[in-house]
Amino acid sequence: MRYANTHKDETRKKLLASSRAIAKKGGFNSTGVDALMSSIGLTGGAFYSHFPSKQALFEALIEEEMQNSSDMLAGGEDSPDNHVAKCLRDYLSTFHAMHPEVGCVLPTLGAEIARAGPEVRATVERALKHTQKSWSARVGDPDAAWALIAQCVGALVLARAVESDKTRKEILASSRRFLDNAQMKDLNKKA
Amino acid sequence: MRYANTHKDETRKKLLASSRAIAKKGGFNSTGVDALMSSIGLTGGAFYSHFPSKQALFEALIEEEMQNSSDMLAGGEDSPDNHVAKCLRDYLSTFHAMHPEVGCVLPTLGAEIARAGPEVRATVERALKHTQKSWSARVGDPDAAWALIAQCVGALVLARAVESDKTRKEILASSRRFLDNAQMKDLNKKA
DNA sequence: GTCTATATCTAGATAGAC
DNA sequence: GTCTATCTAGATATAGAC
Numbered sequence: 001m002r003y004a005n006t007h008k009d010e011t012r013k014k015l016l017a018s019s020r021a022i023a024k025k026g027g028f029n030s031t032g033v034d035a036l037m038s039s040i041g042l043t044g045g046a047f048y049s050h051f052p053s054k055q056a057l058f059e060a061l062i063e064e065e066m067q068n069s070s071d072m073l074a075g076g077e078d079s080p081d082n083h084v085a086k087c088l089r090d091y092l093s094t095f096h097a098m099h100p101e102v103g104c105v106l107p108t109l110g111a112e113i114a115r116a117g118p119e120v121r122a123t124v125e126r127a128l129k130h131t132q133k134s135w136s137a138r139v140g141d142p143d144a145a146w147a148l149i150a151q152c153v154g155a156l157v158l159a160r161a162v163e164s165d166k167t168r169k170e171i172l173a174s175s176r177r178f179l180d181n182a183q184m185k186d187l188n189k190k191a
Numbered sequence: 192m193r194y195a196n197t198h199k200d201e202t203r204k205k206l207l208a209s210s211r212a213i214a215k216k217g218g219f220n221s222t223g224v225d226a227l228m229s230s231i232g233l234t235g236g237a238f239y240s241h242f243p244s245k246q247a248l249f250e251a252l253i254e255e256e257m258q259n260s261s262d263m264l265a266g267g268e269d270s271p272d273n274h275v276a277k278c279l280r281d282y283l284s285t286f287h288a289m290h291p292e293v294g295c296v297l298p299t300l301g302a303e304i305a306r307a308g309p310e311v312r313a314t315v316e317r318a319l320k321h322t323q324k325s326w327s328a329r330v331g332d333p334d335a336a337w338a339l340i341a342q343c344v345g346a347l348v349l350a351r352a353v354e355s356d357k358t359r360k361e362i363l364a365s366s367r368r369f370l371d372n373a374q375m376k377d378l379n380k381k382a
Numbered sequence: 383g384t385c386t387a388t389a390t391c392t393a394g395a396t397a398g399a400c
Numbered sequence: 401g402t403c404t405a406t407c408t409a410g411a412t413a414t415a416g417a418c
Contacts, residue, residue, distance in 0.1 A: 124354075239395070
């Protein structure tokens with residue numbers, strides 16, 4: 001063979017990594033296969049050795065993204081008591097708002113997910129429920145767990161939709177303070 | 192003239208109304224000018240008698256949408272004390288989640304707004320601040336006002352991103368209960 | 383596995399007839 | 401103001417050479 005055993009895997013990994021960033025920044029539909037491939041130094045035609053269609057890439061991409069987010073947010077058994085508070089602080093940061101390419105998929109691709117097929121949405125649902133369950137155990141309130149997730153996603157959407165830095169920061173800070181004031185098991189311990 | 196004085200205005204109105212629904216349902220970028228025009232019984236070429244570009248339509252559309260939402264959510268001086276609670280109940284309804292075409296723009300087009308120019312985002316910012324100010328006065332807490340808006344938008348994104356009706360309803364109900372339990376001036380009065 | 387070339391389709395936008 | 405026809409550009413996807 002002209003290429004090493006690991007070559008295909010590595011290309012696929014690079015393609016996924018690069019596509020995730022590009023799609024989160026500019027939208028998935030709005031980005032062409034050529035652009036995705038040239039971002040890893042290849043041409044458009046080579047794409048179809050890795051995925052049967054652009055849609056298949058979307059599915060793989062969302063699965064990977066949700067897996068990552070959900071693992072990070074849910075946290076392990078060894079996570080500190082203030083794990084949720086830490087997640088909220090990071091999620092609701094200016095850095096996150098300013099860098100969609102390395103952030104959560106939901107604020108950027110949520111609408112495209114909503115329009116996607118049942119398999120994609122089932123993947124998203126599984127991951128969300130995983131986070132919600134974990135947070136529910138930590139904060140001692142299943143409703144609050146869903147509400148925290150919603151609050152985070154919504155605040156990011158708003159923060160990115162406004163024009164001024166001032167308002168952006170205000171939205172994020174207000175969300176953080178609001179959640180800090182909510183009485184939940186571990187939220188009031190210092191992050 | 193071959194067309195009545197009011198003809199152009201009416202066509203423009205119909206175009207805007209139809210485009211709003213279509214864009215909120217399927218995304219703005221993903222929908223072509225031909226589709227928008229044929230939805231009001233015209234052909235693509237006629238579009239450019241009403242807007243200089245597709246982007247100009249987007250700007251007009253977002254402005255109109257945000258104006259409507261913001262007027263509705265902010266409410267007049269004669270609004271009842273439980274105005275905010277009523278808004279939350281309607282916003283966080285299954286009906287809203289199932290009918291993006293007649294709902295708020297932010298959950299569906301928030302990401303596209305984030306990628307748009309400064310003018311569009313400034314419009315959005317103005318409208319959001321209007322709602323926030325009004326709600327802040329009503330609930331007596333500026334942070335809570337931003338948080339409520341974020342919670343609403345985020346919950347809708349999540350509700351539409353999941354696959355099962357059960358989880359969708361759970362997310363919306365949890366958000367409603369969480370906000371009901373938050374102690375704010377008018378939130379605990381029956382909606 | 384990747385390349386170039388290409389087929390096919392759809393997009394935004396313009397020109398000129400009516 | 402709207403139509404048809406068309407230009408140009410970009411998209412997804414395939415074919416065959418290397």
